[in-house]
Amino acid sequence: MKLFITGIGTEVGKTVCSAILTKFFNADYWKPVQSGDLHFSDRMKIKDWVGENVVCHSETYCFELAASPHQSAFEENVLIDLNTFKLPQTQNNLIIEGAGGLMVPLNDKDFMIDLIEQLNIPVALVVRNYLGCINHTLLSILALNQKKIKLQYLILNGNFPYDTERIICKNIPFETKIIRIPDIENITMENIENVVKKLKEIK
Structure with missing residues (x-):
């Protein structure tokens, strides 16, 4: 099982949801592009929240600037090339976490949705409640449909x-x-584990 975690925008809880699904599916984790927060990257957060034993594959690109990947890359005089992304070799399940939403640019012509299409794996779309979330969710679903990308899970986060x-x-x-994930006030390994147990009960 391979699953690409994307969101209807930024700051909707993709990394927390990725941690929960990594634990739920006993999966490996991979973040293709990390922009900013290199001192506590999403890969580090997954280790922190899921446990040291989880296999986290190295990012294809890492940038200092916390911005859209195309901008972060530009600042370091790097051009993100879609052909450099290769799925990590693993016999295990794999959770892949994108950056931002589907239309986040990687370069002047390719977007996050193009990476998903190239990797040819289904999507879990993370949705959080805010004014405008319906519009952003339905536009994201339209974009996935247009590219014929399978929406395997809708994650209602909070x-x-x-x-x-x-x-x-x-x-x-x-x-x-549909996966419903409750609000987690304090993100710890124990609280992630508690959510996973409840998901298993639902399953």
């Missing part, structure tokens, strides 16, 4: 008003499964 959740869930593909 609490949602009933009518917001209803409209979003009404407009996902029939085969898409």
Whole structure:
């Protein structure tokens, strides 16, 4: 099983959801592009939250500047080339975490959605409640449909008003499964483990 974790925007909780799914599926973890926070990268967070034994594959690109990958790369005089991304070799399940949303640019012509299309793996779309989240969710689903990328999971991260959740869930593909993840006030290995146990109960 390989799964690409993307979001309807930035700061919607992709890394926390990636940690939960990495633990849930006993998977390896890979972040193709890391922009900024190199002192505590998403790969380091996964180790912190899932455990030292989790296999985290090295990023293809790492940049100092916390910005869109194309901008971070430009600052370091690097051009991100889609052909340099290779899936890590593993016999295990693999969780891949993108940067930002689907239309985050990697260079002047390629976007995060193009990387997903090239890797040819299904998506888990992380949604968080805020004013505009319905619009961003449905636009993301339209973009995935246009590229014929399978939306395997819709992840509702945190609490949602009933009518917001209803409209979003009404407009996902029939085969898409919904995962509900509660708000985690304090992100620790123990709290991640507790959420995973509840997911297993639901399953």
